Amino acid sequence: MADARETNARRLRRLREMNKTKAVARASTALRDLWEASRKPDEIVLRLELIQRPDGERAPLVRLVLPRGIALRFYLIALFEAQCRLGVGESWLNDRPLAGVGSWSDFFAIDGAYDSESKTYMPDTKQDRTGADLRLRQVKSALSSLEKLGPERALVEVPKARNGGRRLYGQFSLMKETGRGGHQTPDTYTVPAAHWSARTIAIPADFFLLGWVQVLNPSEIATWLILRELSQWARDEHAKTGVYLYGKARKEDFGLRRDAWEDGCSMLRSFGLLRHARPTPLDAVPKSSLYDLTNDDARDRRERYEPYRWQVIDRPLNEDAMKICTRELTLLQKELDMAAKQRAQKESSPTT
DSSP states (O other), rough: OOHHHHHHHHHHHHHHHHHHHHHHHHHHHHHHHHHHHHTTTTTEEEEGGGGOOOOSSHHHHTTOSSSSSSSSHHHHHHHHHHHHHHOTTBBOOOOOSSSSSTTSSSGGOOOOOEETTEEEOTTSTTTTHHHHHEEEEEEEHHHHHEEEEEOOOOOOEEOOOOOOSSOOOGGOBBBOOOSSSSSOOOOOOOOOOGGGGGGGGEEEHHHHTSHHHHOOHHHHHHHHHHHHHHHTTHHHHHHHHHOOOHHHIIIIIIOOHHHHHHHHHHHHHTTTTTEOOOOSTTTTSSSTTTTOOOOOOHHHHHHHHOSSSSSEEOOOGGGGHHHHHHHHHHHHHHHHHHHHHHHHHHHSOOOO
């Protein structure tokens, strides 16, 4: 199992490659073109059953916290696509191709084919290894993962050709956050109304338009959505003292492992999307910027013990996600490299 240093280095390498190829910028442009040409929703509304099921079963969200692939990202972007086109109560119908300009594949940023032996990215020349081919492969894999959640819990349905063999990915159907359901007729996605009594939460459109959906990993997205649910369910408490989640509730109500939760909170805090609760306004700019890499005092303050009551901060969603995440991960890598160097020196030093 890779340690934190290797994991962070790999993530940073992928971000830098996507920045080099402008993958995130181009995927965000495709999503913005969709948004501007349609209804321009300020927020995307999710049914809570995606995050927390009332029957005690594992919600789809935690089942999509996968080490590889874009399944969770695909489903969230599919909801974004639907709400850009459709009004409340309207049913989803797929009229978008899987590949090409304005296609599903156009909405996702990936880093490309990496050769671990040479430690370089392979050229985008050979058949089946172009950026378009790799994105299409990721989209099909995501659809497969979303369908494999189970006969009743599947979030998409992919038909088969008449001979029962080839999967017709381009004709997939999107299901509600509750899943396909147990009836013969699938519970196809409809746009929910945003209202506290309707068991929904809202995500600012900038989460999709400025690259956050592309650069956060699945456990970070899951942690962020859970805290977002808590913040909208207990608005006054969130604003005054922050919200929290005990280990038992995290495990039983949301099904998220402790390491995924703690790592998610830590990274979201580094990116400025979370903070430990304090009595200043949620949209206030801190005197010492979270993004000032030269400010050692600001970094030190992050490491001090503070109560684990969290406040969700939306202000950074208005900024370039690639820039913020690359900057924070670069700083983290320097810290991890330094710690590794110090450990090596300590181990090699003679003992008395």
